[in-house]
Amino acid sequence: SIRKVREGDGKNAIIAAFAAAPSLKQVVVVDEDIDILDPIELEYAIATRVRWDEDLVMVRGARGSSLDPSAAEDGTSTKVGIDATKPLGRRGAFERVTS
Numbered sequence: 001s002i003r004k005v006r007e008g009d010g011k012n013a014i015i016a017a018f019a020a021a022p023s024l025k026q027v028v029v030v031d032e033d034i035d036i037l038d039p040i041e042l043e044y045a046i047a048t049r050v051r052w053d054e055d056l057v058m059v060r061g062a063r064g065s066s067l068d069p070s071a072a073e074d075g076t077s078t079k080v081g082i083d084a085t086k087p088l089g090r091r092g093a094f095e096r097v098t099s
Contacts, residue, residue, distance in 0.1 A: 001032045004085050014057045014081030023065035027081040034084075045084040049094060057081035 002013050010029045017027045030036065030045045050056075057080070064077035071077045086094040 001030050001034055001036050002085065003032055004088060007088055010055070010083030010085040011057055011081070014083065018059060018062065018079055018081070022063045023068070025064065025068070025077060025079050027079075028084055029081070030084045031086055042084075046082060049084045049086055050082060055083040057083065 002009060004010060013029045014027050017029075018024055028042060028046065030042065030049075034045045035041045059079045059081075061072075061076045062079050064071045064075060064079075066075060068077055
């Protein structure tokens, strides 16, 4: 999770994670109000905060893990990152509704 200060911070975190750990194939970035150890919370963030046309980062032909059977013969693979953070200007609109 990140504390988003500027738009683009989520995508930068995705890129940094892929650079730091080349064997990663997927990354989901969420705000600090999401418990990253709770799969239901992660799914909630993805379902309510992701705009798929804007918040998906796909990197084709990136160096992957030598243990990945889906990698190309040259060892490259496609990686996907999801920015499931709230837009800064509309953070209040994303507050959870409880009954």
